[in-house]
Amino acid sequence: MQSIVIQAGWPIWPLIALSIAGLAIVIERALSLKTSRIIPSELPAQVIQMVRAKADQPEAIEKLRTSSPLGQVLAELLTHRHLSPTELRLAVEDAGRDVAYVLQRYLPALATVASIAPLMGLFGTVVGMIEIFAAYRPDGSDPTELARGISIALYNTGFGILIAIPAVLAHRLFKSRVEALLLKMEQATRHVAQNI
Numbered sequence: 001m002q003s004i005v006i007q008a009g010w011p012i013w014p015l016i017a018l019s020i021a022g023l024a025i026v027i028e029r030a031l032s033l034k035t036s037r038i039i040p041s042e043l044p045a046q047v048i049q050m051v052r053a054k055a056d057q058p059e060a061i062e063k064l065r066t067s068s069p070l071g072q073v074l075a076e077l078l079t080h081r082h083l084s085p086t087e088l089r090l091a092v093e094d095a096g097r098d099v100a101y102v103l104q105r106y107l108p109a110l111a112t113v114a115s116i117a118p119l120m121g122l123f124g125t126v127v128g129m130i131e132i133f134a135a136y137r138p139d140g141s142d143p144t145e146l147a148r149g150i151s152i153a154l155y156n157t158g159f160g161i162l163i164a165i166p167a168v169l170a171h172r173l174f175k176s177r178v179e180a181l182l183l184k185m186e187q188a189t190r191h192v193a194q195n196i
Contacts, residue, residue, distance in 0.1 A: 004155060007148070007151040007152070007155060008124070008155035008159065009131075009148075009152040009155075009156070010127075011120070011123060011124035012155065012156060012159060015120050015121065015124070015156065015160060015163060018113055018116065018163060019117075019159075019163045021113060022110060022113040022114075022117075022166075022170075025109055025110045025113070025170075026110070026170045028106060029106060029107070029170075029174050032105075033103065033174060033177050033181065035181065037068065038068060038069050038103070038181050038185070039069075039184050039185055040067070040071075043067070043068065043070055043071060043074065043188070044188045044192050047064065047074050047192050047196075048195045051078065051196040052196075061075050062075070064078070069102065069103065070099075070185050070188055070189075072095055072099055073095045073096055073099055073185060073189050074188075074189060074192055076092050076094070076095035077092050077189060077192060077193060078196075079091075080092070081193075088193075092189060096182070096185070096186070096189075100178070100182055103181060103182065104175075104178055107175060110170060110171045111171050113167045114164050114167035114168040114171055117160045117161070117167065118160045118161055119160070120160050121156045121157045121158070121160015122156075122160065124152060124153065124155070124160070125152075125153040125154075125156055125157045127152055128150060128151070128153025128154070129149065129153055131149035132149030132150065132153070135148075135149060
């Protein structure tokens, strides 16, 4: 690996930094978007039971709000359940938008990694081509310098693509996961609203 980095030249370092950033985002999102963390399966039933037992005091609602993203939406539902249906829907939708924003955090950054990596690889290709042309002399070129320019061009192009493909796949995967989680949250909220 060290020899590849040396042969790829200095343009590889921004690509390595970009790959580390992309990997950190993927790990963070994989841990943060677990269904059990976002939508605890027992939570809707607990909220319905809490309301029916008349235990929905402000302290209990605040504890619910901080328990999970679904808890945040359900707390909003309980807090405003005495409003008209239209006002209640707007309040819950506002809470849902806040939760959606948190769930989608870092996904634009991952999309940026996916789109910038090939461009940075292309930049490395240009640097390699410049080295190739700089090595050219009318009296004969040094094959070592030509080979170095070609290796810079190819390694950077390959590494840029190698970063971009998993980043695009991860971005699409996490985006669809967020959409599925939001749909499940909406269904759970509707179920609680119908049963309290």
